[in-house]
Amino acid sequence: MPPQYARAADRPKGGPLVRGTRTVWRTPQRRSGYGHPVLTSRHNLAQLCAAVAAALPVLLVAPAAVAAPQVPPPSTAVGGERLGLPGVQVNPLAGAPALPRDLTGQSWMVSDAASGEVLAAYNPHLRLPPASTLKILFADTVLPKFDRNTVHRVADEEIQNIGPGSSLVGIKENLDYRVEDLWRGVFLSSGNDAVHVLSFMNGGIRRTVNEMQDRAEALQAWDTRVISPDGYDMDGQVSSAYDLSLFARAGLRNPDFRMYCATREAMFPGALDKNTGRRGSFGIANTDRLLGKYPGLIGVKNGTTTNAGSTFVGAAERNGRTLLVTVMHPASYQRVYDETAELLDWGFAAAGKVQPVGRLVEEKQAGGGEPTGQAGGATGTPAPPPHAADTATRPTGGGGGLDPVGWPTVAVGAVVAAGAVLLVRRRRASRRRWGRFEC
Numbered sequence: 001m002p003p004q005y006a007r008a009a010d011r012p013k014g015g016p017l018v019r020g021t022r023t024v025w026r027t028p029q030r031r032s033g034y035g036h037p038v039l040t041s042r043h044n045l046a047q048l049c050a051a052v053a054a055a056l057p058v059l060l061v062a063p064a065a066v067a068a069p070q071v072p073p074p075s076t077a078v079g080g081e082r083l084g085l086p087g088v089q090v091n092p093l094a095g096a097p098a099l100p101r102d103l104t105g106q107s108w109m110v111s112d113a114a115s116g117e118v119l120a121a122y123n124p125h126l127r128l129p130p131a132s133t134l135k136i137l138f139a140d141t142v143l144p145k146f147d148r149n150t151v152h153r154v155a156d157e158e159i160q161n162i163g164p165g166s167s168l169v170g171i172k173e174n175l176d177y178r179v180e181d182l183w184r185g186v187f188l189s190s191g192n193d194a195v196h197v198l199s200f201m202n203g204g205i206r207r208t209v210n211e212m213q214d215r216a217e218a219l220q221a222w223d224t225r226v227i228s229p230d231g232y233d234m235d236g237q238v239s240s241a242y243d244l245s246l247f248a249r250a251g252l253r254n255p256d257f258r259m260y261c262a263t264r265e266a267m268f269p270g271a272l273d274k275n276t277g278r279r280g281s282f283g284i285a286n287t288d289r290l291l292g293k294y295p296g297l298i299g300v301k302n303g304t305t306t307n308a309g310s311t312f313v314g315a316a317e318r319n320g321r322t323l324l325v326t327v328m329h330p331a332s333y334q335r336v337y338d339e340t341a342e343l344l345d346w347g348f349a350a351a352g353k354v355q356p357v358g359r360l361v362e363e364k365q366a367g368g369g370e371p372t373g374q375a376g377g378a379t380g381t382p383a384p385p386p387h388a389a390d391t392a393t394r395p396t397g398g399g400g401g402l403d404p405v406g407w408p409t410v411a412v413g414a415v416v417a418a419g420a421v422l423l424v425r426r427r428r429a430s431r432r433r434w435g436r437f438e439c
Helices: 041-061 131-145 179-187 192-201 205-218 241-251 255-261 333-349 406-434
Strands: 016-019 022-025 088-092 107-112 117-122 151-153 176-178 265-272 279-285 297-305 309-318 321-328
Touching: 107 241, 107 333, 117 333, 131 179, 131 192, 131 205, 131 241, 131 255, 131 297, 131 309, 151 179, 176 179, 179 192, 179 255, 179 265, 192 205, 241 255, 241 297, 241 309, 241 321, 255 297, 297 333, 309 333, 321 333
Parallel strands: none
Antiparallel strands: 016 022, 088 117, 107 117, 107 321, 151 176, 265 279, 297 309, 309 321
């Protein structure tokens, strides 16, 4: 039988209250994240109205402003107007092959690595978690900094704080590794431990992340936000099929990058043998399932995590032409390879039979400047970076706009509407999370 309590004060907060033969579980008073009681919906609404009333005079005299959109309109899509449109974009000419059927990727793109022409695309600027394909940007940023024959002794701190479940090549502390071995660990085993060691050699994780972000912006990869150098799942870390293609194109211009991503197997330095005092080695193999199987494939990088699903950036060469295909988040792990191969087949067959729907832009020159190389000669501005704060701009004069009083009125209405939605959601969430349970 449940315990009886003489006084309400003797009952544990949130504990059982006995009523006859039933035990009713009572929930404790809800509190905010700051430890204060959460007000009722009625109080919330009253506070909201009071806040709007207090803010109204300021809104009436403040200059009108609108926040920059997170998703740019098509006219500002980097690489060409059509790359900002949803759905499949392709310009077939007479005799062009049909695109593969039943593609499941949430985003994909086929482009020519030399000319930069985009042959076909599907939501190429959709921002998605990139997983280990972000290592392409890491390599493009850090690879030129160290001679491949440089020897580095790994400190214990360099292989700490690596995300749980990370792919590792098997680096041990207090042992020497050549830079080229570390890069094989990155490209073949997708080793986050190798990425961390190279990041420490580069001045630390934070510095490396900042340099990767700078490099992305120099390449005009405005869809990318870098939080971890290895692509490990982090809230807010995103890229796009378009940006990943830019990274791969830039990386393939480096002979060392091209060599590492094309390596199928290698021997990696092991630990010291306690008996002999000698150091052994073990074999590692490239996790790219198309390498050595798809004719002419020269890399580049795969990536799979729980949050990101599977993503793959592949480059293949045939008859003197190099194509890039990026596929993000298809229906399954194997589908990322199948769909990449199908799109590569289509791209080679479509040579000279399609008009480009966009273009891979070139790296910005020193001194910055707006994106260039838009398809069809169109110009535009880059999409707002995912990490950038919303900016406000004053509306220009002209017909069709609201007057200085109209904008604050819209703002007040939006605040009230948002508050109402918030209250409804909070009440629904309250019933789900704080409802009374009887047994």
